Amino acid sequence: MKLKYVVVSGALLLTACARLPRELRNEIEAANHRLDQSVKDFDRTNAEVQDDLKRTPDLFNGTAVANEWPAALRSAKGKLDAANHDRQELDKLAHSSGKQAEQRARQLITDEDKLRQSAIDTANAIDARANRWLDYQRNLPHYLAKMKEEHDSARSPNLTAVAARVEKAELDWPNKKDDLERRLTLLKTAPERAETEWNASAAAREAAANGKPTGPQIATLIEADDTLAEAANPDRQAQQLENLTGQLYNSWDKILEDLDLQHGTYREKLKLINTHFTDVAAHQTKISTDTEWEDVSPSQYRSVENDLGMTIAHKDAGLYDSEATNIPEPPGFAYMAPPSVGRNQYGYWGNEGGSSVWHWLPEYLIMRELFWGPSYRPVYINEYNGYYAARRVGRPYYGETTPTAPPRYGTHGTFTQQRYASSRYVQSGGFRSSGYAARPSAGAPPSSSPQPHFGDAPSENRQGKRFGNGAGGPPAGKRFGSGPRPSGKAFGRRR
Numbered sequence: 014m015k016l017k018y019v020v021v022s023g024a025l026l027l028t029a030c031a032r033l034p035r036e037l038r039n040e041i042e043a044a045n046h047r048l049d050q051s052v053k054d055f056d057r058t059n060a061e062v063q064d065d066l067k068r069t070p071d072l073f074n075g076t077a078v079a080n081e082w083p084a085a086l087r088s089a090k091g092k093l094d095a096a097n098h099d100r101q102e103l104d105k106l107a108h109s110s111g112k113q114a115e116q117r118a119r120q121l122i123t124d125e126d127k128l129r130q131s132a133i134d135t136a137n138a139i140d141a142r143a144n145r146w147l148d149y150q151r152n153l154p155h156y157l158a159k160m161k162e163e164h165d166s167a168r169s170p171n172l173t174a175v176a177a178r179v180e181k182a183e184l185d186w187p188n189k190k191d192d193l194e195r196r197l198t199l200l201k202t203a204p205e206r207a208e209t210e211w212n213a214s215a216a217a218r219e220a221a222a223n224g225k226p227t228g229p230q231i232a233t234l235i236e237a238d239d240t241l242a243e244a245a246n247p248d249r250q251a252q253q254l255e256n257l258t259g260q261l262y263n264s265w266d267k268i269l270e271d272l273d274l275q276h277g278t279y280r281e282k283l284k285l286i287n288t289h290f291t292d293v294a295a296h297q298t299k300i301s302t303d304t305e306w307e308d309v310s311p312s313q314y315r316s317v318e319n320d321l322g323m324t325i326a327h328k329d330a331g332l333y334d335s336e337a338t339n340i341p342e343p344p345g346f347a348y349m350a351p352p353s354v355g356r357n358q359y360g361y362w363g364n365e366g367g368s369s370v371w372h373w374l375p376e377y378l379i380m381r382e383l384f385w386g387p388s389y390r391p392v393y394i395n396e397y398n399g400y401y402a403a404r405r406v407g408r409p410y411y412g413e414t415t416p417t418a419p420p421r422y423g424t425h426g427t428f429t430q431q432r433y434a435s436s437r438y439v440q441s442g443g444f445r446s447s448g449y450a451a452r453p454s455a456g457a458p459p460s461s462s463p464q465p466h467f468g469d470a471p472s473e474n475r476q477g478k479r480f481g482n483g484a485g486g487p488p489a490g491k492r493f494g495s496g497p498r499p500s501g502k503a504f505g506r507r508r
Contacts, residue, residue: 058137063086085135095128123408149234174255264329269317278308286301323343399413
């Protein structure tokens with residue numbers, strides 16, 4: 014009997030141990046929350062759009078959107094079904110163990126989020142278009158008057174200033190040359206295209222004035238209205254293009270410094286770091302930073318609850334804000350050169366004690382300070398390789414050195430729990446769910462990679478500080494960019 018007890022206990026122990034790390038299981042749980050919310054939002058939006066198509070057949074019959082929208086929504090639903098299939102596999106993997114299971118789980122989380130995000134983006138876009146069609150039908154006199162005003166005020170824009178900005182940006186960022194040229198050409202030809210659209214929409218405008226436009230005629234009016242609006246507001250269009258060129262000269266990061274939940278209000282504290290290029294050829298930059306609290310939805314709060322201390326959105330110079338990434342990563346890693354390259358304008362890989370270590374150049378030591386605090390821990394090449402491999406497949410990197418070691422970064426990371434010990438999230442018990450909370454020294458790096466000691470938690474000061482070696486950058490306190498965030502928001506009902 015005693016032997017049998019030992020065997021059964023041993024089997025139970027093995028079963029209990031055969032699980033993914035707690036940090037990864039938390040990621041799976043957060044991904045499931047996001048998927049659940051997205052499915053609810055999608056179902057509501059899908060039902061509204063289908064109802065719109067049925068209730069107003071005179072508006073949509075005979076138009077391309079009558080078939081395009083349902084087809085797009087079916088495709089989006091298929092992506093949610095595929096995401097749910099990934100979820101089922103993830104739930105099974107949560108009770109597995111081993112490096113291969115961890116890698117598969119992380120890839121599934123990434124795949125699930127991509128599918129989910131694509132589906133709700135599609136639903137949002139169709140919902141907005143359906144709203145516009147319905148509004149056109151309800152307010153035809155308003156839109157006809159608007160189109161007439163736009164046509165009468167259409168004029169050729171003065172593009173001297175923006176053309177110069179575009180020309181300079183094309184030299185500084187040659188990868189954007191074709192796109193910038195296309196946008197500039199659209200500006201130049203806007204008046205001519207507007208006149209063409211105005212003439213082509215004559216029959217549709219007459220039918221609308223008589224109160225009997227068909228669905229295809231509504232489609233013609235909407236298309237003409239878009240073109241006329243551009244020609245009637247050339248200065249605004251030119252300003253938008255100028256703003257896009259300006260975005261190319263900034264790289265920025267949003268670092269999650271704290272989370273707070275009080276009286277049903279969810280908030281996140283973001284540290285914004287902007288690196289503005291004042292001279293691209295000479296690598297001259299100016300760095301500014303600011304910290305602010307933002308209200309977020311419960312789903313947004315849950316989606317980043319594992320990412321305290323991480324960069325949750327990053328944009329490289331030479332890209333538009335819309336091209337920012339929102340895959341969590343350790344702060345500062347995005348500025349390091351791949352080992353195959355060896356160095357970049359921010360620093361280089363150099364030998365230290367027999368290991369390859371990242372060295373920041375003197376003019377960018379302030380970035381090291383902003384990202385890591387006053388007691389910087391050297392980043393060794395094997396750690397960067399782990400980050401780079403994760404980034405290539407689109408998944409977060411939390412700095413695990415072995416399958417059994419605790420993560421270094423993120424909410425449950427050993428370094429994060431030291432640096433953000435005074436944060437509101439920690440003070441409210443946010444780390445209690447961490448499997449490593451009671452043993453922060455577990456899995457410490459070897460002697461060649463010393464344990465860091467972080468400074469005090471960031472200040473609540475909102476004023477913002479300004480650093481750097483160039484002139485020009487954005488004012489301190491500016492919100493840097495509008496990179497995408499983890500989703501899960503509700504689409505909202507039309508009014």
